[in-house]
Amino acid sequence: MATTGQEIVIVGGGLVGALNACFLAQRGFKVSLYEMRADIRTQLHVKGRSINLALSRRGREALKMVGLEDMVVENGIPMHARMIHDLDGTRRPIPYGEKHQYIMSVDRKHLNEVLLNAAEQKGIKLLFEHKLIRCDFDRGMVIFERADESQVTVSCDLIIGCDGAFSAVRNQMMKRTRLDYQQEYIPHGYVELTIHPKQNQFAMEVNYLHIWPRNEFMMIALPNQDKTYTTTLFMPFKNFESLKTKDDIIEFFQKYFPDSIPLLEEENIKETMSSTPAQPLISIKCHPYHVGTKGLIMGDAAHAMVPFYGQGMNAGFEDCIVLDELMDEYKNDFTKVLPAYTEKRHVDATAICELAMYNYIEMRSSVNSKLFLLRKKLDNFLQKLFPKSWIPLYTMVSFTRTRYHQCIERRKTQDKIIRCLSYSIIPLVVGVTVIVTKRNEIGQYISDIPLNISQLKISLDRFIHRFL
Ligand SMILES: Cc1cc2nc3c(=O)[nH]c(=O)nc-3n(C[C@H](O)[C@H](O)[C@H](O)COP(=O)(O)OP(=O)(O)OC[C@H]3O[C@@H](n4cnc5c(N)ncnc54)[C@H](O)[C@@H]3O)c2cc1C
Numbered sequence: 001m002a003t004t005g006q007e008i009v010i011v012g013g014g015l016v017g018a019l020n021a022c023f024l025a026q027r028g029f030k031v032s033l034y035e036m037r038a039d040i041r042t043q044l045h046v047k048g049r050s051i052n053l054a055l056s057r058r059g060r061e062a063l064k065m066v067g068l069e070d071m072v073v074e075n076g077i078p079m080h081a082r083m084i085h086d087l088d089g090t091r092r093p094i095p096y097g098e099k100h101q102y103i104m105s106v107d108r109k110h111l112n113e114v115l116l117n118a119a120e121q122k123g124i125k126l127l128f129e130h131k132l133i134r135c136d137f138d139r140g141m142v143i144f145e146r147a148d149e150s151q152v153t154v155s156c157d158l159i160i161g162c163d164g165a166f167s168a169v170r171n172q173m174m175k176r177t178r179l180d181y182q183q184e185y186i187p188h189g190y191v192e193l194t195i196h197p198k199q200n201q202f203a204m205e206v207n208y209l210h211i212w213p214r215n216e217f218m219m220i221a222l223p224n225q226d227k228t229y230t231t232t233l234f235m236p237f238k239n240f241e242s243l244k245t246k247d248d249i250i251e252f253f254q255k256y257f258p259d260s261i262p263l264l265e266e267e268n269i270k271e272t273m274s275s276t277p278a279q280p281l282i283s284i285k286c287h288p289y290h291v292g293t294k295g296l297i298m299g300d301a302a303h304a305m306v307p308f309y310g311q312g313m314n315a316g317f318e319d320c321i322v323l324d325e326l327m328d329e330y331k332n333d334f335t336k337v338l339p340a341y342t343e344k345r346h347v348d349a350t351a352i353c354e355l356a357m358y359n360y361i362e363m364r365s366s367v368n369s370k371l372f373l374l375r376k377k378l379d380n381f382l383q384k385l386f387p388k389s390w391i392p393l394y395t396m397v398s399f400t401r402t403r404y405h406q407c408i409e410r411r412k413t414q415d416k417i418i419r420c421l422s423y424s425i426i427p428l429v430v431g432v433t434v435i436v437t438k439r440n441e442i443g444q445y446i447s448d449i450p451l452n453i454s455q456l457k458i459s460l461d462r463f464i465h466r467f468l
């Protein structure tokens with residue numbers, strides 16, 4: 001493969017850094033990837049990370065572009081629907097859409113290992129236990145501290161920070177350019193519990209994203225290949241802190257998640273909840289994503305979001321596609337690519353950060369299982385009624401590559417149309433109903449009105465589609 005001669009240092013060997021390295025090596029750059037932690041491939045379990053994640057369309061497209069989609073998907077578990085757990089233990093499935101519209105539950109560690117192995121196979125130099133401490137964005141130099149506290153200085157043509165929400169590269173950028181930055185910790189934290197197999201079988205329906213929506217509290221469970229479910233409890237820190245004793249813990253689960261107790265097993269709930277500190281959730285937005293012609297940040301380093309759309313990794317993977325496309329457009333000229341990247345990606349990354357936060361606020365304030373069901377069923381009903389013009393927001397976000405900011409714009413238009421239709425459609429439906437039911441008495445006057453509902457639906461769909 002032709003090499004460009006340019007050298008790129010990627011800081012951070014997590015999901016986005018490792019994938020980005022594959023994209024850039026594929027373009028012929030000489031890539032070195034520096035990761036602060038030890039090589040996860042030599043470790044049994046990496047602590048403090050969500051154990052599995054929902055991979056959807058944007059992330060799969062990126063993996064496909066470096067030839068890794070099949071390898072990741074074959075180890076994932078498809079989730080065709082949500083399974084809503086009601087307080088009384090009733091379970092109701094809500095499909096994500098058509099048969100081909102499903103998301104994947106993938107193991108984080110396995111995904112990271114696949115990406116690191118692929119990077120190594122593409123000739124990328126991986127250096128672990130190298131913690132970035134300083135960048136010189138003018139001269140293209142980075143200084144790393146090694147496990148033995150010695151330092152090493154590396155020079156390169158481009159530094160890309162994929163070092164996560166608490167990015168050191170971003171901190172260095174702040175000293176060098178007018179970088180606007182805002183962060184918000186939400187009042188909720190999370191604890192991960194595990195549902196183990198029962199008689200060596202999955203303890204719940206497999207191909208579902210299980211949800212226990214309880215307004216202020218929520219639990220989500222995604223299946224793993226080993227027949228366990230990683231179950232994440234989201235709750236305000238003040239509520240975690242109020243569970244002082246193991247009895248408090250069990251009483252809480254009996255009150256809000258009674259059906260989950262036999263699944264999670266009482267002893268495990270008590271043990272995990274009393275020994276695991278709740279992890280914080282942070283939302284970070286910043287601008288710009290580049291400095292000069294030698295510094296760039298991507299993934300959570302640029303846009304960390306609360307997980308209430310399951311898009312953080314998918315958005316970071318899509319960042320790699322956007323950069324790759326701009327490298328094509330500007331023929332690897334970093335002086336053009338970097339500003340173009342900020343220009344193009346910032347509006348979308350900000351949009352998904354805000355969408356995720358909005359969904360968190362909505363879920364926390366008003367969504368219990370009845371309302372969650374109703375909203376999703378209405379979405380699915382309208383999509384069936386007006387397939388060309390009504391696309392639920394979650395469908396645009398998780399099953400298309402519609403730019404995130406355009407998902408929001410489209411949703412606003414759809415909301416306007418639905419509002420105006422609801423002022424006119426209701427009288428229309430009432431009118432049609434009256435006509436249909438009273439047709440015999442008044443038939444001689446109105447024989448030519450299209451009483452065929454499907455004709456009416458098609459013309460209404462065409463009418464709406466004109467607005468979008
Ligand atoms: C509870 C929870 C559930 C989630 N669920 C989903 C989901 O279902 N779907 C989804 O798409 N996303 C999900 N996410 C978001 C997803 O985990 C992140 O968006 C994703 O991990 C970001 O990847 P990244 O590589 O940008 O950052 P990270 O994964 O944080 O990786 C950054 C890497 O940089 C390294 N590093 C940090 N500082 C330095 C330094 N100074 N020097 C060298 N290396 C450094 C770190 O060790 C780490 O390996 C979830 C997040 C949470 C918290």
Ligand SMILES: COc1ccc2c(c1)CN(c1nc(C(=O)N(C)c3cc(Cl)c(F)cc3C(=O)O)c(Cl)s1)C2
Binds near residue numbers: 211232394
């Ligand atoms: C590992 O930890 C986590 C934590 C949270 C999430 C995930 C994994 C994966 N998540 C997904 N969210 C959507 C989505 O679009 N919406 C609107 C939803 C948002 C919430 Cl909060 C929810 F509970 C269901 C849906 C839903 O529609 O199923 C997907 Cl599609 S996947 C959230």
